Amino acid sequence: MFIIRDTVSGKAGDVLPSLRRFSWANGDHGFNGKPGLIHGDEKIYGIDIVTTGAGDEVSESEPVYDAGSDTFTVTRTLSDPALTDERKAAFRDEVNRAAGEARLQYITPGDGQAMSYREKLDEAKACLAAYATEPDFTTANPPAGTYPLLESEVGIKGANAWKVAELVNTTFLAWKTAEAAINNLRLRAANDLDAAATAGAARTIVDAINWPRPAS
DSSP: OOOOOOOOOOOOTTTEEEEEEOOOOTOEEETTOOSSSSTTOOEEEEEOOOTTOOOOEEOOOOOEETTTTTTEEEEEEEEBBBBBBBHHHHHHHHHHHHHHHHHHHTOSHHHHHHHHHHHHHHHHHHHHHSSHHHHHHHHHHHOOOSHHHTTTBBBBTTHHHHHHHHHHHHHHHHHHHHHHHHHHHHHHHHHHHHHHHBHHHHHHHHHHHOOOOOOO
C-alpha cells in the first residue's frame, strides 16, 4: 500500500513547507515511489491534500531528507493562474449570489411578496400624506378598509394603521439605502473583475466586498 497524503493551505504565491514521514520496518526511506526506494511494507502517514485561495495549481520541489527527524521536506508553491473567461464568469456569479443574499437580509423573496410590499408601501405613503401625525389620524378615524394591508398588521406591527404605515416607510427607506449600496458594490466588482488578470487578484476583489447588513 502506497499513499501520498499531507496538508497544504494558503493563498496564491505562498511557499508552503510540507513534511512527509516514511516509516518502514527495514529502516529505509523513500519519497513518492522513487525507483529503488520502495519496499513491500511501506507506509506513509498524513491527511488529504487541502488547498485554499486562488492557487488551484501546485508546483513541488524535490524532497530533502533530514535524518535527525526522519522526514522529507518538500517545498510546495501555490500558483496564481490566469483569469480565464470561465474563471471570471464564476467570480461574477459568486458576486451576484452574494448580492442576492445581501438583499434577502432586507426583504422576503417571491413575486407575490414583492407585490405585497409595493401595495403596502403605496398605502403607507397615502396614509402618511393624508395624516401628518398619529393624532391627526386618530382624530380623523378613517373607516375600516381604507388601508386594508396596513390594517392587517395592526396589533402585530403597530397599534394602528398610521403606526404600521410609519414602520413600513422607515423599512422601505432602509432597504432603498441598502439596495443602492448593494448595486454599487456589485457593479464596481464587475468592473474590477474585468480588469483583473489572475485568479488571485479576482479572489482579492470578491473577498474585499463588504455587503451592507441590517442593524442588529
